[in-house]
Amino acid sequence: MATTSETRVRMARIRYEASIWPVENGDFVASAWPLDIASQGSSVDHALTMLQEAVSAVPEVEYEQGTLDTHLEEAGYCLVAGVWTPPDVKYVTGYTSFPAGYKTFDA
16 A cells, blocks of 8 residues: 555646735735635744645645646636646736725725
């Protein structure tokens, strides 16, 4: 029988963008786009470490379940010559309005 290390999926590198922001309880949320994977931690570094662990674990589990290709396709990745290519990312900053009387903050 194979050991865990022998059966681990050997994954190709998959590029993603990470965003990290503070939340009300003092923790930080980290999100990997376009993979739609998120995690949190007690500091920016901790949140990023937890995100990296999730980004490593989720594709391995999805591969074992047979859902990885679907996840990558739904996230906008394309399989080109056997390599998953990330979507062409366009960055846009947007703003929205709050209802009158709603507590706002200075950005």
